[in-house]
Amino acid sequence: MRMIDNVRTVLRENWKTYLITNLVVYSTLVMTMIAAVYVPGIRDAGLGATEAFLSSPGAAAVLEAYTRGSIVQAAALTFLGNLLFASLATTTLPSLCIPYVGVLTTLGRAVFIGLPTAPTTLSEVITFLVFAPVLVIEFQAYVLAMLGAIIHGRSTFDDRRQHGSSRAGGYLAGVRDTLRLYPAIIAVLLVVAFIEATTSWLAH
Template identity: 35%
Template sequence: MRLLSEPIAIIRRHRRAYLLLNAAFYGLFACAMALTLLAPGLQGFFKPDIDQAYLKPGILKSVADAYASENLLLAIGLTFAVNLAVAVFMTTLPSLIIPFIGILAVLQRGILWGIMFAPIGPHPAMLIPHSLTLFIEGQAYVLAGFAAYVHGRTFLRFDHYRLSSSWEAYKAGTVSTVRLYAAVILALLIGAIYEVLEAIYIIPHLL
């Protein structure tokens, strides 16, 4: 499939950066989770505000309502849309203005997830099925951060890529970003489908 062959080719071209970004994201996730297991109060510092966001009128409450009503298609669609918006507006668009800046948002998410999903509290077994969701959606954000890296590197080192100017490099980096988003979108779609099925059909049996 050409849509995926192009992202794969870009990943191969920048294999080291892709692997380092994966190591950084999942490494920070693991470290934050371990730290939260040692200091459970960290989760209590962040979790109430996030839980409250799902109760206030807005898109997150709409997502929660779709899950509660077991409306599969709506829940999948909203989950996918919210996660895609996060990738675009917190990682990709900022990096088109300030090179690489969106990578910080990706790494911050790894830390936050480690704190939020540390298996403490009355239902630690929930992490078992949810770990796959975190891996798939985490990979989507890593790919978005990787796209920010590719764009920034192309823009700042245009002579290395035999491009005539910074503007030509900026456009070439944007094209690479769009191509990588085929993989981002696929990962987010798979993640949304699994997350909804997991939340509706698996998690209730663990409560």
């Protein structure tokens, strides 16, 4: 319960930023999909980048688990990949080194995923509509990670210093607020991983 209260407290104190972050991230995702449909060559570039990513050792291991039809392993690897890579390694940790950089990486992820995901045929539209709720839920985890990056940067440079705290104190306060969001990020990614693994198993 305390973890839930911590998440609620951070969201309540930063609700305007949270709403704006949602708007920016999902708008970027949608606009990227629209551009992929109407601008020649962009979607192909996105598909090529996705194929290159999926050929990497980590992604290949996840795909292999899905191919074997192992729900538990596929869900576990999907969860770990989304948590360790998409949330921690490319959003939170870089932002602790360079404040606010997680904003750029999250928007970049929206573009990276939006390009190959954009449907261009009727069958792709149907498939997209089926899986769209999962994509929306998954991106909520990335929105929360981006929110953490914004809170951390703001705490380091603005809010805490205005109240007499040192920059180091503001930095650490931002880290604490970011960590308070991670129970929600973990919960969202667990749900998404289970849904994706189960859906893939049923499809085969």
